[in-house]
Amino acid sequence: xxxxxxxxxxxxxxxxxxxxxxxxxxxxxxxxxxxxxxxxxxxxxxxxxxxxxxxxxxxxxxxxxxxxxxxxxxxxxxxxxxxxxxxxxxxxxxxxxxxxxxxxxxxxxxxxxxxxxxxxxxxxxxxxxxxxxxxxxxxxxxxxxxxxxxxxxxxxxxxxxxxxxxxxxxx
Amino acid sequence: xxxxxxxxxxxxxxxxxxxxxxxxxxxxxxxxxxxxxxxxxxxxxxxxxxxxxxxxxxxxxxxxxxxxxxxxxxxxxxxxxxxxxxxxxxxxxxxxxxxxxxxxxxxxxxxxxxxxxxxxxxxxxxxxxxxxxxxxxxxxxxxxxxxxxxxxxxxxxxxxxxxxxxxxxxxxxxxxxxxxxxxxxxxxxxxxxxxxxxxxxxxxxxxxxxxxxxxxxxxxxxxxxxxxxxxxxxxxxxxxxxxxxxxxxxxxxxxxxxxxxxxxxxxxxxxxxxxxxxxxxxxxxxxxxxxxxxxxxxxxxxxxxxxxxxxxxxxxxxxxxxxxxxxxxxxxxxxxxxxxxxxxxxxxxxxxxxxxxxxxxxxxxxxxxxxxxxxxxxxxxxxxxxxxxxxxxxxxxxxxxxxxxxxxxxxxxxxxxxxxxxxxxxx
Ligand SMILES: [Zn+2]
Numbered sequence: 001x002x003x004x005x006x007x008x009x010x011x012x013x014x015x016x017x018x019x020x021x022x023x024x025x026x027x028x029x030x031x032x033x034x035x036x037x038x039x040x041x042x043x044x045x046x047x048x049x050x051x052x053x054x055x056x057x058x059x060x061x062x063x064x065x066x067x068x069x070x071x072x073x074x075x076x077x078x079x080x081x082x083x084x085x086x087x088x089x090x091x092x093x094x095x096x097x098x099x100x101x102x103x104x105x106x107x108x109x110x111x112x113x114x115x116x117x118x119x120x121x122x123x124x125x126x127x128x129x130x131x132x133x134x135x136x137x138x139x140x141x142x143x144x145x146x147x148x149x150x151x152x153x154x155x156x157x158x159x160x161x162x163x164x165x166x167x168x169x170x171x
Numbered sequence: 172x173x174x175x176x177x178x179x180x181x182x183x184x185x186x187x188x189x190x191x192x193x194x195x196x197x198x199x200x201x202x203x204x205x206x207x208x209x210x211x212x213x214x215x216x217x218x219x220x221x222x223x224x225x226x227x228x229x230x231x232x233x234x235x236x237x238x239x240x241x242x243x244x245x246x247x248x249x250x251x252x253x254x255x256x257x258x259x260x261x262x263x264x265x266x267x268x269x270x271x272x273x274x275x276x277x278x279x280x281x282x283x284x285x286x287x288x289x290x291x292x293x294x295x296x297x298x299x300x301x302x303x304x305x306x307x308x309x310x311x312x313x314x315x316x317x318x319x320x321x322x323x324x325x326x327x328x329x330x331x332x333x334x335x336x337x338x339x340x341x342x343x344x345x346x347x348x349x350x351x352x353x354x355x356x357x358x359x360x361x362x363x364x365x366x367x368x369x370x371x372x373x374x375x376x377x378x379x380x381x382x383x384x385x386x387x388x389x390x391x392x393x394x395x396x397x398x399x400x401x402x403x404x405x406x407x408x409x410x411x412x413x414x415x416x417x418x419x420x421x422x423x424x425x426x427x428x429x430x431x432x433x434x435x436x437x438x439x440x441x442x443x444x445x446x447x448x449x450x451x452x453x454x455x456x457x458x459x460x461x462x463x464x465x466x467x468x469x470x471x472x473x474x475x476x477x478x479x480x481x482x483x484x485x486x487x488x489x490x491x492x493x494x495x496x497x498x499x500x501x502x503x504x505x506x507x508x509x510x511x512x513x514x515x516x517x518x519x520x521x522x523x524x525x526x527x528x529x530x531x532x533x534x535x536x537x538x539x540x541x542x543x544x545x546x547x548x549x550x551x552x553x554x555x556x557x558x559x560x561x562x563x564x565x566x567x568x569x570x571x572x573x574x575x576x577x578x579x580x581x582x583x584x585x586x587x588x589x590x591x592x593x594x595x596x597x598x
Contacts (some may be wrong), residue, residue, distance in 0.1 A: 013191050018267060020231070031306060037400060057307055057421045082328070082447060084320035086372045090297030093312045101317050103421055112421035112447075114311050127328045142310045 015069065028141075030060045034069060038146050039139035045109055047072035056109040074113075077151055078104040080129040082113050104131060104148060116147040172272040173283050176398035176405040177595065178212065178391050180551030181205035185355040185539035187384035188288035189345070194224070194235060195242035197387035198282050202243055205389045212401040223263035223283035224543035224587050225256060228298040230286060239282060247278070251445045257481060258413075259283065259590030260546020261582020265411050267392045268593070277394045282548075285386035285541035294382050298376040300583045304419050316380055316482070317505035318420060318586050320372035323484035326448040330501065334374045336502035338365035340483035341536060342519065348533025348568040350515075353548075355384055355539035355548070361518060361528070365483075384539030388547035390554070401527045404558045409463030409577075410594035414455025416587045420447045429454045431494040432467045438497060452484075452589035453492035458594040460579075461494075473527060474575040475556060476510075477549040479583035480534040481588075481594060489581060490582035493592070495527065513569060531556070531570045546582035546591065553578040557597040 007017035028035050037044040046058035050067035050109040062069055089097055089131040100120060117131065131148040138143045181204030183189075183197045192200075202444050204210060220243070222236030232238070236252035260283045287295055308318075321393035341360060349356035349421030361436040365378040398405035413490030417423055429451065430436065445451035457469070467473050476493065480486035487501035496504040502511065506574035507519025510529035532538055532552040535545060555564050556575045575597060584590045 010190070018231070028306060043270050055422070057419055059422075060358070063417065063422065080323045082319050082325040084324060084372045084374075086317045086320075088293070088296075088313040088315055088372070089312055089317070089369050090300045091291070091293040092297050093314065094293050096312070099312055101312055101314075101321060103321060110424070112423075114308055114419070114421050117247060117309055143307050 043074040050170040056113040076133040078106040119149040175271045178402040188384040194284045201389040223259040241555040255589045256584030258582040258584035258589040276372040281390045283543040283547040284580045289384040317372040332502035338362040339484040344534040344536040348537030381535040381540040384541035386541035388544040406557045410460040412456040412459025413591040414452035416452040452590040456592040464594040478581040550578040
């Protein structure tokens with residue numbers, strides 16, 4: 001709870017505690033179907049209707065040619081393109097440390113997707129690691145409604161067919 | 172376009188916190204220093220100003236540049252604020268260059284500042300991370316050190332860059348700063364100490380990452396006529412370039428390398444570019460600046476470089492973007508000793524020590540990174556190098572690059588979203 005009155009931190013120079021807070025009405029606008037999709041266990045990218053460039057993080061117009069894109073369902077399995085484990089973070093995420101960030105590459109997509117990797121064993125993290133998407137049971141309508149876990153490489157639905165260190169060529 | 176000269180500069184000491192001065196007073200100090208350094212100059216010769224600071228969140232004051240404008244007594248002359256993330260200072264410098272080059276002004280002041288100490292470090296990190304896509308990136312764990320860590324992880328994978336090579340950058344820049352009284356964090360380090368400092372985001376440790384700062388810097392840019400009248404040793408700005416890339420790292424393409432004059436397509440036959448391992452905007456900025464300045468072999472034609480080393484990794488990545496070495500050779504470049512200062516003992520074996528000093532000032536890693544001031548600070552250090560006045564301004568000439576003829580300054584924002592390169596030359 002915010003204290004009543006002004007908290008004085010120093011008198012020379014005079015330093016006071018100053019609180020600031022704000023609520024937004026945040027619209028996902030044209031990206032709304034992506035966030036709704038997460039609540040249904042679907043990962044939606046977008047594909048250019050003209051040049052077929054495929055975005056793993058959706059955008060409604062193509063960055064390559066400017067044409068409109070169409071929604072494009074991504075596979076729920078991919079590979080770790082790069083990674084880091086954060087032991088510190090912005091204040092909002094400090095309590096979640098350590099956490100692992102990855103960029104995911106998908107077969108048939110030209111760009112990547114930023115997400116968290118959970119459930120990886122220490123030392124098990126590497127570029128090329130096959131990963132599978134997991135979804136929150138109760139959606140918060142944030143991009144964190146999806147995260148990834150290491151895929152069982154022997155399981156047929158999570159089998160990795162692409163060489164792990166080369167990013168797939170344009171579809 | 173007409174020639175543009177830098178005729179003076181000033182910096183406040185960068186510090187963790189300056190609670191006794193607000194941003195106006197910090198800029199005023201740097202401004203007064205710059206004006207004192209050119210006694211024949213008078214503020215009546217100033218036609219206008221460009222102000223730079225990065226974050227309204229940090230400052231907790233919108234239109235803060237207007238408050239500086241009036242504090243300096245520059246009203247009602249033209250003024251505007253430039254904001255471009257970490258490259259704010261570099262963009263401000265180029266904006267002042269544009270004002271003079273276009274003939275709109277004969278003299279333009281570029282001032283920049285940041286007061287980052289008003290919030291705790293982790294809140295500050297959160298503010299900075301708001302300069303990533305707030306729908307798709309920030310909520311996942313918004314943290315710039317994490318983003319750069321992912322970029323260098325991929326650089327290590329593509330090229331075999333090592334954490335020890337990154338640590339050498341930290342050793343170099345912190346040791347250079349021992350001779351720079353403006354720096355915030357000068358110290359002697361070993362590779363082992365860098366690696367053993369607390370891990371922030373694998374593979375980056377505390378000593379791989381610059382700190383937040385309070386500080387200000389001022390550059391005075393002028394036409395040839397004004398420069399000749401008031402300044403004994405003006406420095407000519409012979410090239411400016413800038414570039415950009417997609418806000419989301421995830422959206423960066425995997426295509427062909429943008430080539431510099433000394434490179435060929437076959438050098439990079441198998442490299443998918445820029446991916447997340449390189450800064451395409453930095454390469455574009457360098458290409459444009461080299462073109463304007465007539466530079467064909469940057470590694471041989473520059474006397475020194477002040478570049479945006481917010482991370483040791485980004486210094487290595489930037490060697491490559493600037494064409495000081497080829498893509499993939501950045502790690503070997505630092506190991507060779509080329510970017511170290513001659514005559515400084517780093518406690519390292521450096522076969523080619525000092526051929527092309529990079530960040531002789533100590534860079535962001537050691538000077539600090541008060542965002543809006545940073546790119547202008549680099550310009551001031553470069554200006555003093557090219558004037559040969561490092562000894563006068565820093566109180567010792569250890570960091571003076573001998574016979575400095577041509578310097579490069581490089582300012583960089585948000586995982587490479589805006590990058591500027593400017594070339595300065597001694598007259
Ligand atoms: Zn297209």
